[in-house]
Amino acid sequence: MAITPPGGRGSSGPAGTPAASGQGKAGAAPAGAGVTGVSAPRVRDHRVDALRGVALLMMCIDHIPQDVLNRFTMRNVGFADAAEVFVLLAGYASWLAYGRAFSRQPWQEVVERIVRRCGRLYVFQALMAVVTIATIRLWRQYWPVPVDFLEPELAHGLDSLWRVMLLQALPGNLNILPLYIVLLLAFVPLCWVLRRVGPWPVLAVSGALWAVVNFDPSLNFPNWLDPDGWYFDPLAWQFLFVLGACASILAGRHGGSLPRWRPLAAVCWAYLAFSAVESFPWTGWGLPDLRPMATPWTDKMVLSPLRLLDVLCLFYLVQSSTLATRWSQGRGGQLMAMFGRHSLEVFTLGTIIDLYGRLMFTSFGVGWGMQVAVNVVGFALLWGMTRELDRRRALARAARRA
Template sequence: MGISSERAQAPHRRDHRIDALRGVALLMMCIDHIPQNWLNRFTMRNIGFADAAEVFVLLAGYASWLAYGRAFAKKPVAEVLARIGRRCWQLYVFQIVMVVVCIATIRIWRHFWPVPVDFLEPELAHGLDSVWRVLSLVALPGNLNILPLYIVLLLGFAPLYALLRGVGTPVVLGLSAAVWLGVNYDPRLNFPNWLDPDGWYFDPLAWQFLFVLGVCAARVAGQHDGSLPRSRLLAALCGLYLVFSAVQSFPWLDWGFADLRPVVMALPDKMILSPWRLVDVLALFYLVQSSPRATLWANTRMGQLMALFGRHSLEIFTAGTLVDLYGRLVLTSFGTGWMMQVVVNVAGFYVLLAVARVKERQRVAARQARAAMPDTVPARAPLCRG
């Protein structure tokens, strides 16, 4: 797609389906990261091969095209690269803040209440001498490993854009798929992680394929008024696969039911983004992003609430990670009875809601300030910006 055709497209209208789906994924990630939380019996990982992490990365690719891909066609390259660099720096700062808060919290907490061994990552057990490894992303603690993946993928967005413009979408998808297949064939192809001999929990060489698919999906949707082209046959195949995935993944025995799984198979590997997981999230995404009903739901009160979380994904993810930490500590130290479950879940939800509302007020205020700013800049001035 050339520059002229991209500029000729209709003005961008924010697609609330993307924000709402991302908001749902963020809440599920928060719930899933508290093992003692009874609510995690109802998240998507129990009714499918994929979970909220796959949705998050796929939408990261989709949103990256909306935020930066189209900008390359309209603004100076240096300006867009600077925006990407600032976003990567912001992601890194949030990552370090989470690491520092988590380490400090656990160190203080264990002076008053016992902390299980699984809370004590090696950088805690070995003291502060190894903290530099965490700061340099050489060591990625558990539950703090998805933002580094996002940083790596976003740093590769500019070369990805150049390849898409230079050799075309089919070639780029083929190259990306080849790397993903190579990792699935040999899982040793991974970034090193000082805390895990197997490498990064989200292997960037595998997960880049999901990010690239999200980018390409955004380009296709941009040519069809923001939606993926609807095919009844493809939608039916996606639905059938999701039914199989749900029956195969449901924890029948945990609920006291007979095991109704149709086939015996190993749990699909998350680290290398197993094909079972990849197809699962793609089927779900296609049904949502090609469905007018999903658009209607995204505009309901519940859909707008989820979209509120999704619009501020970084802040909600960060707050959710800290909610996870304190929720795990509280449930571990004071029991997992129904009263503590209610306290942890209600308190956690309102913390996330407060963060989302504050960020939304800031976003609206900034937009109003820009709208009220007098347009006194000469028309030729933007040509001089770099």
């Protein structure tokens, strides 16, 4: 399953993450606040956009179980997957787009931007829900559709559609944007606290709530379609979002990058190696099982510790790496960054492509011809839309400068 931010002219993130630009050297922050320094002119950090773009494409592939390419996504070489990357980047980019704006603009204006962004997220969520339900109900009139494509309550009647529109019922593959809406609305009071007490007390409280939910997974938002609640428990996943915002504050004090400490980088590499060995589908590839221990607890709903550590290690290595900076400025990195700059639109179109890809594979087979057709057409549609969005953005900027 899988997560884009916001307002202004920044880029969208997981399902709506705000602009993720790098920062100049931050000035000294007022005592007590610790997060309100005055920054030098910013240079866009393409690492965030490129990492988000890579995760977007992996998410699209992962949502089509029959796609052979999903053997090569990050979920096969780690405990975490694209969802963790999106939520972490959402927190990171939200501070860049909104957190710093609270010190330069009236609070009412920034809050209005956040509310408008949440409204846009909701519109895209409703669009995906309507397209998904209508497509499956129409498709099943001509070809068989397995029941796991849509909950029976929606596949056999529309009496429950209002619950979907009110986010009381979250169908499968349509539960990341509601999480982001909740986290973004909570970002307003979060900013107020961060600016007054600093990151550490906020991290302590947020981490404590995450730990409580891991001990008692029943603490969750209700989901009418699932007695266990939301697939991404907001009470647990908020910790990853808060960590992202605090990482953005820290990077702002070090020229836009996380400080590189070699012993910590070595620990991160070691953990990622362990995660890769434990997560690799050895038997699925016809190989001997080389896992040193039994499959550990990696519950995605409550963001288990192993998943959390996995995405934090990956993020630290990327955001503290000059090599990652150079890659993100190259041709391949810029292609991925283009996807990342428009992640809400890419996520939405990708979800619809995933739906039709699954239906095509289910109805007409998973041969190599169909594999190539679905992946090539899907990538071409995403690339074409993103190129057009980039072109329009460039024209709009040129018009503003003029």
